[in-house]
Amino acid sequence: MFESHGPIRLSGIVTDDETRFLFFTIPPKRLNCMWVDGQGDRPVVLRPGFQSRKRMFTVFFNYSGPLAVDILPQDTTMTATYYIQNVLSQVKSAINEQRPKVSTSRTLLLHDNAGLHKARATAQSLRELRI
Incomplete structure (x- = not known):
C-alpha cells in the first residue's frame, strides 16, 4: 500500500x-520552603487549589512536521462548528500549500474518538473537503 506508486503515501x-x-504551574510545597527572619515579610505562595489559566492547542502534523496549529480563544468551547470553521479550514489551506497538485483529494485524516471528530457535521465537512 505504501510503495512509491501505491494507493497511500x-x-x-x-x-x-x-x-x-x-x-504557569505551581511548584510543589517542598520547593516553596524557605527560611525567613522575624522582621521580613513572608513571600506570597500560591496554594495548590489555585486554578491556573489554560488554553487548548490543536496541532495537525504530517510526515514533514507541524501542518497547522490552532489556539482555542479564551472562554470558548471546542465544538464541531468551531472545529469545522476555524481548524479544518486552516488544515485545508496548509495542505493546499504543501501539495498544490494533489490538494486534499488523496489525504487521510487520522482522528481519535473525540465527540467533535465523530459529529455528523464534521463528517459531512470532511466529505465536502474530499478528505
Whole structure:
C-alpha cells in the first residue's frame, strides 16, 4: 500500500492532537520552603487549589512536521462548528500549500474518538473537503 506508486503515501496522512497547556504551574510545597527572619515579610505562595489559566492547542502534523496549529480563544468551547470553521479550514489551506497538485483529494485524516471528530457535521465537512 505504501510503495512509491501505491494507493497511500505517507505524505497524504495527516493526524492531530489536542492538549491543554497551563500558563504557569505551581511548584510543589517542598520547593516553596524557605527560611525567613522575624522582621521580613513572608513571600506570597500560591496554594495548590489555585486554578491556573489554560488554553487548548490543536496541532495537525504530517510526515514533514507541524501542518497547522490552532489556539482555542479564551472562554470558548471546542465544538464541531468551531472545529469545522476555524481548524479544518486552516488544515485545508496548509495542505493546499504543501501539495498544490494533489490538494486534499488523496489525504487521510487520522482522528481519535473525540465527540467533535465523530459529529455528523464534521463528517459531512470532511466529505465536502474530499478528505
